Amino acid sequence: MKNKFTFLIMACLIIVCITGCQGEKNIKESPAESKNTANNEKISGKVDCGDKFKCGDLSYSVIGVRTNEYDNGAKYLILKMEAYNNSLSDVMFSAIDKFKLYGKSNEEYTLDLFADVDVRLEGQITSKNKIMGEVAFDVTDSKDESYILHIGDNYDNYKPAFNISEKDIDKTFEECFESNGVKSDYGIGDTIESKQFNVTLDSAQIKPSDKEGKELLVCEFTIKNNKTDNGTFMLGFSILGAYNSNGLKLDVKDIDVTLPVDINGNSTVTGKVPFYIETGTRDFYVTVKPDLNEFDKMVNIVFSAE
Numbered sequence: 001m002k003n004k005f006t007f008l009i010m011a012c013l014i015i016v017c018i019t020g021c022q023g024e025k026n027i028k029e030s031p032a033e034s035k036n037t038a039n040n041e042k043i044s045g046k047v048d049c050g051d052k053f054k055c056g057d058l059s060y061s062v063i064g065v066r067t068n069e070y071d072n073g074a075k076y077l078i079l080k081m082e083a084y085n086n087s088l089s090d091v092m093f094s095a096i097d098k099f100k101l102y103g104k105s106n107e108e109y110t111l112d113l114f115a116d117v118d119v120r121l122e123g124q125i126t127s128k129n130k131i132m133g134e135v136a137f138d139v140t141d142s143k144d145e146s147y148i149l150h151i152g153d154n155y156d157n158y159k160p161a162f163n164i165s166e167k168d169i170d171k172t173f174e175e176c177f178e179s180n181g182v183k184s185d186y187g188i189g190d191t192i193e194s195k196q197f198n199v200t201l202d203s204a205q206i207k208p209s210d211k212e213g214k215e216l217l218v219c220e221f222t223i224k225n226n227k228t229d230n231g232t233f234m235l236g237f238s239i240l241g242a243y244n245s246n247g248l249k250l251d252v253k254d255i256d257v258t259l260p261v262d263i264n265g266n267s268t269v270t271g272k273v274p275f276y277i278e279t280g281t282r283d284f285y286v287t288v289k290p291d292l293n294e295f296d297k298m299v300n301i302v303f304s305a306e
Contacts, residue, residue, distance in 0.1 A: 046148065046160045050173030053161040055151045057087040058125075060161065061176035062149070065168040068116065068136070076115050076136045077101070077147065079164070082247075083132075084177040085125035090298060092240075093131060095121050097155045101137040103144030109137045123241045123249050124287045124298055130177040131247040179246045182285045184302040192299050194290035197233060197263075198224040201286060202270070204305040209253070209276060217242070217250065217275045217284060217305055221259055228265040235259075235273065238289055240298065242275045245283035250275035282306075 047053050049062040064080030085091050101109045113120075121133030139147075146165040152158035186192055191200045200222040207216040219242065225231045233239075235252060242250045252275055259271025277284075285302045 046163050048163050049168045049171070050176070051162075052176050053151060054086070055159065055161070056153050057085065057091065058093075058153075059084040059086060059177070060151060062162050062164070062168075062173070063132075063175055064134075064172045065164060066170055067139075073140060074138070075140045075142070076112065077109070077139045077142075077164075078115070078117055078134050078136045079149065080118075080134050080172075081121055081132070082130050082175060082177050083121065083125060084130040085127055088127050090127055091125045092298070093122060093125050095135050098151060098153065099135055100150040100152070100158050101139075102148050102150065103139075103142055104146050104148075105144055107142070107144065109139050109142065109147070112136050112138050119249050119251065123243065124300075125247070126182050126300065128180050129182060129247060130179055131243065131249065132175075133249055181245065182243075182300055182302050184285065184300040186299060186301045188301075188303045190301070192288055192290050192301070194294065194297070195226060196231065196291035196293060197238065198226060199238075199288050199290050199299075201301050201303065204284070204303055206277075206282070206305050207274070211276060213279055214276045215279050215281075216253060217277045217281075218272055219275070219286065220270065220272045222268060222270045223259070223263060224268040225263040225265055230265055231263045232261060233259070233263055234261055237292060239273070240287040240289055242273075242284060242286045244277065244281050245285070248278075250277055250284075252276075 049065060053060045061082045062079050063082055066078050068076045068078055083093055096113060099111055103109065115136035117134035117136050119133045121135050123131050125131050148160050149162040149164060150158040151161040188201050188204060191198050202220045202222055205218050207218050209216040223233050252273060256274045259273055260269045263269050283304050285300045288299050288301060289297065290299065291297060
């Protein structure tokens with residue numbers, strides 16, 4: 001009887017242990033290894049071009065792959081990408097610390113920020129919105145037929161994200177992320193005020209351009225220097241960029257910019273900045289940093305042009 005009682009106790013303990021272990025296993029299973037089938041977004045592990053990959057507050061997709069070869073033998077692998085901001089705050093995005101490319105041979109290929117691309121993947125991503133653009137890698141001496149794009153943040157925590165093979169080259173994929181539209185209290189004629197500069201977008205007009213399939217968005221600004229000292233108002237710093245409503249950054253036609261860089265103290269200037277746009281595009285936003293001393297203050301001007 002004693003032996004039977006001991007056996008029953010041991011059996012109960014074994015069942016409790018097994019149940020406990022199974023429960024612990026379920027708790028420790030990381031949701032980062034699962035795939036969200038509702039939106040096809042992979043949180044961990046590599047995905048293919050055209051799928052989504054999440055890293056921190058940002059999600060990415062490769063929506064185009066091409067190569068560019070030069071007469072001097074240089075060759076670039078160029079990826080057209082979307083970057084989507086899942087957070088409630090605007091994010092200033094730069095590709096410099098986000099991407100690494102490795103070949104099948106595990107050789108790393110250099111990201112070239114100055115390579116010839118259609119539109120650079122950089123700029124402000126508003127909350128719950130995206131930007132689009134291209135990143136280029138120098139694969140001149142590559143013997144690899146396939147690559148893996150790693151994604152990280154602040155030069156750290158890089159993870160294998162996208163499989164890229166020869167069959168992807170010269171292909172385009174459907175855009176993964178929709179643009180939810182940029183909201184702002186500022187439009188044409190509204191003045192953004194700061195201690196350093198006041199910025200007003202006076203007008204925006206569509207003009208013919210010198211490029212096939214392109215038009216020009218000509219923006220006229222009024223800038224007032226509120227300081228007694230001379231101030232510097234620069235494209236890329238004070239005007240961070242212009243974008244179409246889908247988050248595609250617009251290239252500036254530099255030779256036709258008339259907006260002065262140096263502005264005397266307590267004075268006002270006007271000038272025009274022309275941007276290349278896809279023919280037929282009419283909805284835009286411009287991101288402005290009116291006071292360079294207020295690093296985090298970025299304001300969007302949202303408008304339509306005729």
